[in-house]
Amino acid sequence: MKNLKLLLITAMVLLYAKSAQSSCNASFTYAISGLTVTFTNTSTTTSGFPNMMMYNWSFGDGTYSTVKNPVKTYATGGVKGIQLFINDSFGCTHLAIDTFILVNPTPTCNASYTKLITGGSGFTVAFTNTSASSSSSNAIRYSWNFYNYNYTDTITSSLKNPTITFTNGGIKYVRLTMYDSISSCTATKMDSIILYNGLACQALFGKTISNLNVTLNNNSINAAYTSSGLNYLWQFSDGTTSTTPSPVKTFATGGMKTIRLTIQDSAHFCTHTKIDTVILTAPVSCTASFTKTITGLSVAFTNTSTSSSGSSAIRYNWYFSDGTSSNLKNPTKLFTSGGVKSARLSLYDSISSCTDTTLVTFILSSGLPPCSANFYGTKSGLSVTLNNLSLNSSGTSLGLTYKWTFSDMTSSTQKNLTKTFATGGYKTIQLDITDSINPCTASARDSFILSGNSCQANFTKTISGLTVTLNNTSLNGNGNTAGLSYSWGGTFPNTTQKNPIITFSNAGLQVIGLFIYDSITNCTSSKSDTFNLVAPTPLCSASFALAIDTTTPFNFFLLNTSLIRPGSSFYWTFGDGGSSTSMTPTHAYSTFGKYLVCLTVSDSVCTSTYCDSIGMDSLGNLLKKGGFSFRTLDYTKLTGATGLVKMAEPMKYFVYPNPSAGELNVEVNLREATPLNFELMDISGKILATKNIGLASGNYKESLDLSELKPSIYFLSIRSNQGVSTFKVIKN
The missing domain is CATH 2.60.40.10 (Immunoglobulins)
Structure with missing residues (x-):
């Protein structure tokens, strides 16, 4: 019983620790098909228990769901507002909201029928009505007209499936008109038949429509009810023709199109024509997209969205991760802090009723150098010993959290560890770090081939200012360098040297990748490294x-x-x-x-x-x-100055406190009157502040206010008649 209580207390402590660290984010995507919307839940939680998350969907029409990935079919179109509320059971809740527009499907109807010709003196034809309407209504009226080739002897009927007896043979014309009073849709089908001695050939075809493509299925029969001996002529409303039995016709534009099939049954002296009309709709597409330019905490968005309609009547809605929004086409957003940010762009084309949404996540720097994820691995059989070299924005490991992800779907949060795989082969390892002090995330990824003889890409680097010297320590599958070829790439021009020396043109985050090929064992391997370069501080001063x-x-x-x-x-x-x-x-x-x-x-x-x-x-x-x-x-030697009676010696300054949280003091003892010039510069050499004072001899103290400066490294230059002194100052 005592052990059970201890176990329960331990579990409660672990759950409390999880809840204290938990954060969650509600998000989702969706796909629209007519009035049906399929939702994909992309919500996340750091609690470590994603299966314990609860979901509450509100679909904007008074219906709700607690399913993780629901499928919703609306009764009507229009603007729909969606809300997803999540609770990860550890005290973290979050709400995601989105809107979209559904378009009611256009009513369609199609007049069609089949016919059965029976021989004999009566020339009787039985018509079977196969018309259809998208409203599925039973309130459809039908009007049939039957007449000779010279439009005489007209017969009419309002029956759905009439049987007509003609008084003689020859060419007969049939027209069926349908009207759906529910959807106000009207359609007409015209056809002709030949009654010849009680027998007649029939031009028959079906069709399948896909955007601007019409696939035609020829079912025509001769007077003997077979397809033997038939010749075909297809005529289309765009002026083109075809003699193929069942062609596939692609029209250049949408709209109403006419298709005419004429068959000739030479064995039975029969010719028949069937005419049909179709309404084609050009495919509608639109894509929401944008690019961004980041300057500090300001992000300028350039809208690159497109729509197949070519319309300029497009509405844009931007939603940013800090809860703000914009309906400008190209907004500029100023965030109040650094870290992981996101921007979502939704567009609606009122001409084509097309909608699309895109979401982009990015990281803003807090002003400090970015953090860097870095590690190297040492192989031994199926084990890889991982040595973590990651640094935060201040160049230490303080405040860093780690997540290792392995290709066998396992993970770890240790800083350094030895990973043992169950099997050999190609393995990948990814390290993700988070700097909790200065919000920053970074990733590093490497690959290994385990068991047997395998090659291994590896290198070390030495940094001097903006110059990086690379030491290639890669080995082939036999443990030496024979047969190896190299390819370096990253944020610098590619090279195939074994040990290149790279001078970067700019400071900041840099990436180096090495790919090797072992021609002896036919093995490949790669390694990449991400790190930050700091521009060297100028050290010259003329005086x-x-x-x-x-x-x-x-x-x-x-x-x-x-x-x-x-x-x-x-x-x-x-x-x-x-x-x-x-x-x-x-x-x-x-x-x-x-x-x-x-x-x-x-x-x-x-x-x-x-x-x-x-x-x-x-x-x-x-x-x-x-x-x-x-x-x-x-001045450093002072040779040849036998008559020197007076020279200026460098003055001694006392600069404190250093590091400083706000006020920086400078004390000096002047042996004679002299002007003093103070210049404060950042690490790029940019002058941030200057101050000039004229002083008599004696002890002086001057104070400088650094409270408005962000935490970083600065340089204070003090110039007098006796020379220039420069001090490195750290602002906390």
Whole structure:
């Protein structure tokens, strides 16, 4: 009893945990055929117990159903409103609503009959009425007219199935007109028969209509009631003909069409013609479709829907996953948050009464780099050891949940596991991750061939900025690389190199796929990887400082204090037309005065320029006849500066708190008066804020407000007369 209680408590805890995590989504699709609608329930729940979901359908005409996938036949057409309410039994409920238009079928009726000719002096013909009407009404009136080829000796009847006795032989004409008073449908059939010595051939045919196609079934008989010796001539209302016994006729357009069959029974000197009319309807089709352009949380939708009617009188209804809607043709929707979103477009063509609906699901980024699903597997017999390398938007595994799906229809939510298959062969493994902190989902998929000798596609990667170096570790079925050929593809140009080095043009989410073929064991294998590239942060900053040379008159030093990387280039302009590409140039001016000196440093990803006015005035005390000059020194070495009496040293800044939730403080001790310039940049180098202040010597504290910035990495650059300092700042 104690164990039973413990088991019940454990089950209740598990059910409570499921209900606390449960989320559900009501959704459905439908297919329309006349007044009958077949619904397909696509609702989902994360409770893990989909079979415990309850469904309540409301069909908008006062009827309801609790069946998962009902089939509903309406009594009449018109606008119908559908509601599906779901409850997953763990506290999650959701309601899905949709509307569509049903078109009442057009009333149809068809006048037809068969006849039986009996010989003898009376020339008697028994007519059997086979007319039909879509209303299935019994209130149908019939009018028969019988007359000779010259329209004499007219006989009439209102019976449904009359028997007529003609006084002589020859060509006789028969016309049957029917009228359905319920549907107001009228149809007429005209025919001719030949009575010859008590015998007559008959042109007979049936028809099957499919859109603009009419399949004709020739049942004509000669005077001896066989088809022997008959010749056929079909004539159609579009001017075409055929002598085939049972042709298939395709008309170019819809509408009323006339079909005439004339037969000739040469053995019995008999000719007969049958005329029939059909009404054809051109097929109606329409397709709801659209494309989308995502910019942050804004999505611009471009409507690409089509309709066979070519009509411009089409109504559009958009429904978005946040509960909003629009009837514009091409709306732009701004969502308030990132994550999984959906858009449904329904169209109605009032000319052709055609309707269609499409639903598209997509993911909006919250502004942070997207999360990435990644793993690799190690095979051993029928087992694959799976190592999960997935990262969230912040580059860690914090807040991630996992779902592994295997080709044997099993699954797991562990982070790392060893999967053992029951049989060998081609196996697929998919990993789906969800970042609960910064809403994001991602998937990774790989395939393996287990048991026996099988090849295996595999690779590792090394990322440096936007460059990815790929190390191909694929093996053939014999455990080596003999006979392997490679094909790489993804978000970069395809290549067949074994170990390519790929430089992407843009940062962001990238995909790399490898397909291999083992020509020795006739084996194929593939592997794909999805990851995020972050553009490298520019690290160059041009700057220089002035120091007077006390040992050489009319000379001073420029200290090159630029922040650079190996391989950087330099370009100086001295304000008098002179220039240099040296890191530490020497320059002589011909006259005294002030000159604007500029230094530009650059490398493969960064360019920076710094300018300042330099010179000597007459009291400084170099302004006299003649000229002056300067030498540039490497600030990191300071060689050759024996007369250096004054130079600017880099100032020390204290930046805190870092990371910061809102306010960022900068403290500095100024040895002399100097202007300070603050620049805040994002990881792409875009300047977000600037601030300029002029300060005297002393201790200062400056505060910057980061509260309006989204969580990310930023760079703070502080420029003074003594150079530039750059700090990486993390905003929580």
